[in-house]
Amino acid sequence: MIRCENIFKSFDETEVLKDISIVFESGKNNLIIGKSGAGKTVLLKILVGLLNPTSGKIWYDGHDFTSLNHKELQKLRNEVGMLFQGSALFDSMTVEENIRFPMDMFTKKTKKEKKNRVNYCLERVNLEGINDQFPSEISGGMQKRVGIARSIVMEPNYLFCDEPNSGLDPKTSIVIDELISNITYDDNITTIINTHDMNSVLEIGDNINLLHNGKLAWQGTKSEVLKSQSEELVDFIFASPFLKKLRGQAIDEL
Template identity: 65%
Template sequence: MIRTVDLVKSFGENEVLKGINTEFYAGKPNLIIGLSGAGKTVLLKLLIGLFEPTSGSVFYGDTDIFDLNAKQLRAIRMNVGMLFQGNALFDSMTVGENIRFPMDMFTRKTAKEKLMRVDECLEMVNLDGVNDRFPSEVSGGMQKRVGIARALVLEPDYFFCDEPNSGLDPQTSILVDELICDLTNTHNITTVINTHDMNSVMGIGDNILLLKNGQVSWRGDKSQVLESDNETLEDFIFASPFLRRLREDALKLRHLDD
């Protein structure tokens, strides 16, 4: 589990995060949502230790990562997988080499062990047999899955995903969400996902944190979204007139059933 306590981050006069107290659980996907500029990326960077807070703490279990020295922080980082928005795959490396890269950097595994682990990871994301293709030779959805395989190759306990659905069609987005969710459950990973995607919220929103102007505006799960009277949440999820009508109809039906 990851926990933040009174987390504040300012850039000069601009106080971007204004005291965030929240928890991200193991074994379920934890979503950070909010309008552009709400502070989602800044929060994600603090959680990974890429930014220092102005004040407050980030606990991994019982450890405040900002109390650690550089060596201890590196050890924590080895236990973190990251899926970047643009995948950040190396174009000049094959899919297999991309997935092997963290093992080359951080482990003493033999070449044979690395090959076996690459195959295992490709199987885990349902991409068996594409080892020798280059990222440019596979689809956007497949690239995303390669990114997931690479992020999880060292079997981390923590997994951060920045906009995992950006650039994907709705159906592929749902498949990617389900894959992230399955792996999170199966391996009991603490997964934190920064997203704009309303389908993700309603599909895999087991623990949702809504940020507004650097503060927690709402917390809950997907089953509570429909009934919530938080205006920021309504504006975010049911952004179009069509979706607002759908919401009203769904609420009427629910109340008829009661």
């Protein structure tokens, strides 16, 4: 579990985050949604320690993340997996080398142990046998799955996903959502997903947090989205007349 308490963030005179308090639960798909400029990326960077909050606290399962020293912070970061928006694979490395990279950097595992772990992670994302291929030789969806495999290779307790479905077709996006969701449930990971994908919101959104103008405007679950009267949520999710019509039909059927 990760808990944010009264997070504020300013850049010079501009206040980007305003009193954000959220609990991200273990074993759940915790989503952060909102329009561009709402503060999602800044919040994600603060959660992983790339930015410091102007004020406020972040707790990782009882540990005050904002007050850890360098050694403690490095230890905790070994428990964090990150899936980047563009997969961020190394073009000059094979799939196996990309997935193995965190273990090469931060563990003393034997070559055999690393190989076994790589193969296990490839199996988890349904990509067995592509160890020796390069990123340029596989599709964008497969690259994203390799990114997921690398993000879980260190057996993280916390998984951060930045726009995991960016640039993917709808069918592949569903596959990625299911993989992330299944891994979250199976391994009881605290998963935080920054997304614009409404399919993700409505399919895997266990806990949904809407940011609007730097504030937490709405919280709820996927089952509560269609019934919500939040003006900010309705404006964000049902922006088009077609989607607003679908929402009206869904409410009539409740």
